[in-house]
Amino acid sequence: MPTVPPTLLERVQYLLCDADGNLFPSEEPAFEASAEVTNSFLASVGIDRRYTADELRAAATGMNFRTTALTLAAEAGVTDVDIEPWVAEERRAVTAHLGATLRPHEPTRAALTALAARLELAVVSSSALSRLAACFTATGLDELLPPARRYSAEDSLPTPTSKPDPAVYRHACADLGIAPEQGLAVEDAVAGVRSAVGAGCPVVGNLLFVLPEERAARREALLAAGALTVVESWQELADLVLPVLAGRPAAGEALSGAAR
Structure with a gap:
């Protein structure tokens, strides 16, 4: 079972989700x-x-x-x-x-809904906002991940860039009003892990939509790039994170006094 130090998870306020290949099989x-x-x-x-x-x-x-x-x-x-x-x-x-x-993936939507009860959710992606909008609508994730909490290395920065440049994670954390260690990134690609690590965010790798024959190599590559651990589904991430946060107020209540 993947593990992350509870003391690290206790500081986390936001789940910073990569999009392509991570929230949907795009x-x-x-x-x-x-x-x-x-x-x-x-x-x-x-x-x-x-x-x-x-x-x-x-x-x-x-x-x-x-x-x-x-x-x-x-x-x-x-x-x-x-x-x-x-x-x-x-x-x-x-x-x-x-x-x-693309079509909805119900296990992912259910796990994200459970995670959203304890953590605010945001998207940190290399893809353009228009592409993200089409994907979230097609997969039924618009309500969980609304446009105001989507950050694109292509569209959200003064100069377009791409992961592994950490700029988009730095921008997302600054805009959300959190320190990087308060944002737990979830990434399926090495470039994404390097981007989050470069910004100072803890990272969990996710193999859910990685092709089965590529998973073993990808797991090792994600860990080598700096991921703390690797899961194989959003439900596995929820099982890892939620028990640590069980005694904490709901996400909106926990952040009611924080900069947003």
Whole structure:
């Protein structure tokens, strides 16, 4: 059974949730749509390399399209590119595909509802806010994770960035009025763990939507990146966290006097 020191959990006020591949199984369908745009972008700048959806997912999980495309171009020796039209096109294609393919995952929604009774929930993601909105609506999570508590490395910062840069976690904690150690991050990707750790947030890895054949390697990678422990579902996280917080006031009451 995964463990986290109770003294650490007692300080936590917010659960800071990565979105893609963590709250919903969006990684595979997102890369199906993204690979088409990525390959068109590479062709437009004279790069012959083409990626399947699986190859792109292996290279880019945890990063947004802007960072991925610029990295792939730079690796091929191309640095002077206008990426913004491609960012917009990739966002449109992926958002439409995810909105049409994702469905609610009832065990996740039930566990998050239980966690929300003791912790405030927020989203900290590399993805654009429009993409997040489509995903939360499709998966029935809008009420638990409303727009006011969604933070995007693409849209919420003065300069867009991507995990593993810790900027989006630092911004989220500052906006929520908490110290980093008061936000427990939940991440499925190494880039996300490094982002949270870099900001000073404790992190739990989550393998729920990681492909079964990739779980053993991902578990080791998440721990090596700084995750305190790794769970295989949101219910397992609830079973880990809720007993420690059982005697605490409900989430809204606990934070009623805090900066929000």
